[in-house]
Amino acid sequence: MPFTCSDIIKIIVAIFLPPLGVFLEVGFSMVLVLNIILTLLGYIPGILHALYVIFRY
Structure with missing residues (x-):
C-alpha cells in the first residue's frame, strides 16, 4: 500500500508531536491516551508508538 x-x-x-x-x-x-502516557514517560517511546500506529492503520 503506497x-x-x-x-x-x-x-x-x-x-515532533507524537x-x-x-x-x-x-x-x-x-x-x-496510551501515546500520551508513553510520551510523558519518554519522548522516544512516544515517537515509536506514534509511528507504529500510523503504519498499522
Whole structure:
C-alpha cells in the first residue's frame, strides 16, 4: 500500500508531536491516551508508538 500525502504529513507531525500524530490517525481513543502516557514517560517511546500506529492503520 503506497503512502499518501496525508500519511507523510502524519509521520512528520508524529516525530515532533507524537500524540497529535496519533490523534490525526485514530481520533480520541485509548490508543491516544496510551501515546500520551508513553510520551510523558519518554519522548522516544512516544515517537515509536506514534509511528507504529500510523503504519498499522
